[in-house]
Amino acid sequence: MPATRYFTFFIALTLAAICSFSSCIHAQALQIVPISQQLAPGQRSASFTVTNQSESEAIIQIRSFGWGQTPQGDVFQNTDQLVISPPFARIAPGQSQTVRVMLREHTGDAERAYRIVFDQLPGNLNGKVEMALRLTVPVFASASQTAKPDVQWRIESSAGVPTLIAVNHGLQHGSLLGLELSEANGHNLKLLNQGLPYVLAGAERHWPIAAAQQQLGNGVRVRLRTSGPGGPKEQWLVVGGGM
Known part of the structure; x- marks a missing residue:
């Protein structure tokens, strides 16, 4: 299968997005520990533990995919x-x-990102067909001890x-825990299509903003908050003001 074949996972119960930074993922009667892996420079392997907490056998297919991000x-x-x-x-x-996951030779300076997909295959129990389940967890592979994220923000109009x-712009993914946006009067703005709280190395992400109390025209100031690694961060952005 060609390595350049791309596809998007449509909504397939990616519970990692719901409990992104808890110690494990629970879905129906499956548990996965941990919910992500960070491979340090030179580290080539890691492992996950999948536990079946149900009263019937679970049949699981596990696959790996390269993970990238575009504005879409x-x-x-x-x-x-x-x-x-x-x-x-x-x-x-x-x-x-x-x-177990094993990384082949890592070249280049930028961190690489992967997603491990756990598919619980449909079974038959007492004449009833079980619903298939999909869970995905991220794996990050670093090539440099000094790699770090460098996330720059702006607000602009896209198709109105x-x-x-x-x-x-950095060589490592940025974690966007507690991402919030609010107007100058304190009114919170709703970000659409939030997905997993990461922006990958070298990637660009877009979040459309739901209707605000005031029109977010050029020059309007908006407050951005995140609570990722290193503690809470806050900055003011000017709509249409660039990076």
Whole structure:
């Protein structure tokens, strides 16, 4: 399958977005620990533990994909750079399976991002077909000890819609915990299509802004808050004011 074949995962119950920074993911009766992996320079392997907390056997398919971001959203690419073992698992009730990931040679300075997809395949229990389930977790692979994010923000109009834009000029992903936007009077603005709280190295992300109390025309000041690593951060942005 060509490495350049791209596709987008449509909404497939990516619960990592809902409990992004808790210690594990619970979905129906599956638990995955941890919910992300950060491979340090020189580190080539890591593992996840998948636990079946249901009363029936779980059949799981595990795959890896290269992960990128565009202003339109996440994109995923077939990859052979992150090897999964085992690619399939049958997990008995109350039992766990260790899933190992192995990174091939990492070249270049920028961090690479991957997503591991855990698909619970449909089964048949007492004549009822179970609903298929999909969970995804991120894996980041660093090539440099000194790599760090450098996220720059601006607000501009896109097709007539005010849009918050983040551009990461750094060599490592930025974590966007607690991302909030508010008007000068304190009224919170709703960001659409938030997705996972990351902006990848070298990537650009867009969040359309829902209707505000006042029109967000050029020159209007808006307050941005995040609470990612390093503590809370706050800055004022001017609509149409550039980076």
